[in-house]
Amino acid sequence: MTNDTLNVPERLVAFLPNLRRFAISLCHSRELADDLVQSTCERAIAAADTFVAGTRFDAWLFRILRNLWIDHLRRARTAGPQEDLEEAREVSTPSGEAASEARMTLLEVTEALQKLPEEQREVLVLVCVEELSYRDTAEVLSIPIGTVMSRLARARKNLAELMGISGEEKRSSNMKGDVA
Structure with missing residues (x-):
């Protein structure tokens, strides 16, 4: 394992808010976004040795997440209609x-x-x-x-x-x- 491979989990944790924000923008559901982010983390950690040092870590993660989203959409098409619940968007402010x-x-x-x-x-x-x-x-x-x-x-x-x-x-x- 290289040093960059060892740093993937640490870098991943720091990047979680960005991944979640992008996931929510794709799927419009916080629960599904959390599932996508978790799957992205699992895949990134499992494939840490494929990350090329010197390339953009964030772009690598966004690509993993987007590919997982596309896979989800393909599976959903074959699974048939699903019940979609609209979530309340809460913003914490004074x-x-x-x-x-x-x-x-x-x-x-x-x-x-x-x-x-x-x-x-x-x-x-x-x-x-x-x-x-x-x-x-x-x-x-x-x-x-x-x-x-x-x-x-x-x-x-x-x-x-x-x-x-x-x-x-x-x-x-x-x-x-x-x-x-």
């Missing part, structure tokens, strides 16, 4: 008007994010939340970098529309000076 507004905004953003097509949501979460580079995101999702950029642009545009944010006022005010 009381007060600012906290209430923050909680409402977070819920609105979460709901809007869930309305995005899965391929846009995956790219948006990996690039904007998990701060992966376009190259690493492309590697995790097994798509070209150009596709990452395209999906990210559409995801940002669609999310802004869902949130009622429009950049058109800005553009039209800039163009007023150009019209003769």
Whole structure:
């Protein structure tokens, strides 16, 4: 075993919140996300000797998790319909008007994010939340970098529309000076 192999469990523990956040964005269920994260941990530890030193540990883990999610979806298709229970999303914040507004905004953003097509949501979460580079995101999702950029642009545009944010006022005010 190499030193990098020995560090996989320690690095994995430190990265659990990121894995869980990505898992929740994929499956919309905290319980299922926890199961995916646990399976990801098991697979990462079992395959620790396959991790290539000098590569992105987070991208390696995200790829394992995403592959497990795809496997889950394939199994679910053959298993037939399942009962889907909507979970309450709880945010722990101090009381007060600012906290209430923050909680409402977070819920609105979460709901809007869930309305995005899965391929846009995956790219948006990996690039904007998990701060992966376009190259690493492309590697995790097994798509070209150009596709990452395209999906990210559409995801940002669609999310802004869902949130009622429009950049058109800005553009039209800039163009007023150009019209003769």
